[in-house]
Amino acid sequence: MTWHLGQAYGQDLRDRVLHAEGSIREVAARFGVSHSYVARARSRRRRLGEDTPGVQCSHRQLKLTGFEQVLIDKVNAVNDLTLKQLCAWLEAEHGMRVGISTLWKTLARLGISLKKSRSMHPNKRART
Secondary structure, eight states: OOOOTTOOOOHHHHHHHHHOOSOHHHHHHHHTOOHHHHHHHHHHHHHHOOOSOOOOOOOOOOTTTTOHHHHHHHHHHSTTOOHHHHHHHHHHHHOOOOOHHHHHHHHHHTTOOOOOOTTSOGGGOOOO
């Protein structure tokens, strides 16, 4: 049996682990799984009454999807805005309330930096 990261163990192994007698560590050693896996499987059965693994969803829709071009245009038009000012502008103009870290990560993903170079003369500073 091959197992890949992010993939649940097979249902047959899960059933054998859940029906096995003994402590968590004994069962984990017997079936070659981690003791945290045994503990989580038992906990899920006790809490929810389910023997099946939980749903794995690792890809969340980005909150600012569809606003990328709007952000690029705004930063190009007014390049001395702070992240806080951009967040306030997004909420006022588009009704999109986002945190500073969300906006920062989105701008980084788009390759936009709001940081200015201190070594340049003030009128020569541009978005880097």
